[in-house]
Amino acid sequence: MSNTPLKVAVIGMGGIGNTHAACHQEDELAELVCVCDVIKEKADEAAERFGVPAFYSLGEVLAAYPELDIVDVTTGGLENGSWHYEPVMQALDAGKHVLTEKPISNNIAEAREMVNFAAQKKRYLGCNLNHYFSGPADKARELIAEDKIGEQVYSLTKVGFNGSAVSPSIADRNSRWQLPYSHAKAFLTHPFSVMRHFSGDISHVQAFMDKPGVRRQSSDLMLSIQSIHVRFQNGCVGYLLSQRGDAHFGLGGWWSFELAGAKGTFCIENCVEKLTYWTKDKQPEVFDTGITDFGATFPLRIHAFLEDVSNGVPLEHLRASGRDALATMEYIFAAIDSYESGGQLVTPHALPAFHGDVNIIH
Numbered sequence: 001m002s003n004t005p006l007k008v009a010v011i012g013m014g015g016i017g018n019t020h021a022a023c024h025q026e027d028e029l030a031e032l033v034c035v036c037d038v039i040k041e042k043a044d045e046a047a048e049r050f051g052v053p054a055f056y057s058l059g060e061v062l063a064a065y066p067e068l069d070i071v072d073v074t075t076g077g078l079e080n081g082s083w084h085y086e087p088v089m090q091a092l093d094a095g096k097h098v099l100t101e102k103p104i105s106n107n108i109a110e111a112r113e114m115v116n117f118a119a120q121k122k123r124y125l126g127c128n129l130n131h132y133f134s135g136p137a138d139k140a141r142e143l144i145a146e147d148k149i150g151e152q153v154y155s156l157t158k159v160g161f162n163g164s165a166v167s168p169s170i171a172d173r174n175s176r177w178q179l180p181y182s183h184a185k186a187f188l189t190h191p192f193s194v195m196r197h198f199s200g201d202i203s204h205v206q207a208f209m210d211k212p213g214v215r216r217q218s219s220d221l222m223l224s225i226q227s228i229h230v231r232f233q234n235g236c237v238g239y240l241l242s243q244r245g246d247a248h249f250g251l252g253g254w255w256s257f258e259l260a261g262a263k264g265t266f267c268i269e270n271c272v273e274k275l276t277y278w279t280k281d282k283q284p285e286v287f288d289t290g291i292t293d294f295g296a297t298f299p300l301r302i303h304a305f306l307e308d309v310s311n312g313v314p315l316e317h318l319r320a321s322g323r324d325a326l327a328t329m330e331y332i333f334a335a336i337d338s339y340e341s342g343g344q345l346v347t348p349h350a351l352p353a354f355h356g357d358v359n360i361i362h
């Protein structure tokens, strides 16, 4: 591992950009060199908070720091992803490694291009798929590796936002949420990334989407409920339910994931908080982290990216890579296709192939 901290610039100083900047500043593997936002006040405010220079375009950042290692893109946009493509491509073109927020892009053609371009440039492209950077997720992977789950049978995922159909927060017409698939594209990348982390690639997708009557009556465009049935390549079947503020979640609250196998079953609740493991002859074992704040995933995920870049891992071994993020978007677009065709079974578009590295494969 290199001992010199990686020089990082954060692009897009909204709430999440500020969270990332704080993570870099507290991580010994990183040196936050500057912050950047096209809105001057946001850049200036963050610059003051972190004690680093402010910039107002990525071009200026790249010119000022030729030795920069990482561009961390925390812009948002329509469906929370339309402002990622441009800075990500510009940074890769300049030879920088890139971490971007999710969804990698709300546009599938752009997402594919970003992943291909990173591979062509031989740069790391990571995505903040932070929901599986947690103690319970590590514990779950341990259970799988120790063959304590066995052949996978089913998975159940419920995740979204608690609320009430009686008083949903109908967004204003200029909001990033006023598109039919805004919840699906902005958010389902998280549960799909968790499902794929534990069970691998998904081969079949079937979806229903809807919104409660109160949203319909107020002409809210967003389809706020997704009910998605999948099959994994390993033969396991899975179900994903997500909704954005239309109802209160029951068992498991806002975030629960259960994976059942022939030898044992685990369920993670509240993402970072708790894992329970059941097996045939024993009392359930509970692994409780005592952590309840979901924000704990950010420093863990960002540290993993810094660690992978510092260690120079093979490009294809990067954790939560652009390709992993693309996989989730392919599933989301397959779900949209299925919904638009009345619930037909859809095969997601294939992911780009791995070709291997001549320095590693002999």
Ligand SMILES: NC(=O)c1ccc[n+]([C@@H]2O[C@H](COP(=O)([O-])OP(=O)(O)OC[C@H]3O[C@@H](n4cnc5c(N)ncnc54)[C@H](O)[C@@H]3O)[C@@H](O)[C@H]2O)c1
Binding pocket: 011, 012, 013, 014, 015, 016, 017, 036, 037, 038, 039, 042, 056, 057, 058, 074, 075, 076, 077, 080, 081, 083, 086, 087, 101, 102, 103, 128, 129, 130, 186
């Ligand atoms: N991983 C998670 O848990 C999680 C949680 C919430 C949000 N997010 C993601 O984080 C991202 C940011 O969310 P947010 O709520 O902070 O968004 P935001 O809109 O509040 O902030 C984005 C900022 O980027 C700036 N910007 C846009 N284009 C730019 C460019 N080319 N160069 C420089 N600055 C630019 C905007 O001016 C804005 O200040 C979104 O993609 C969202 O999906 C992730």
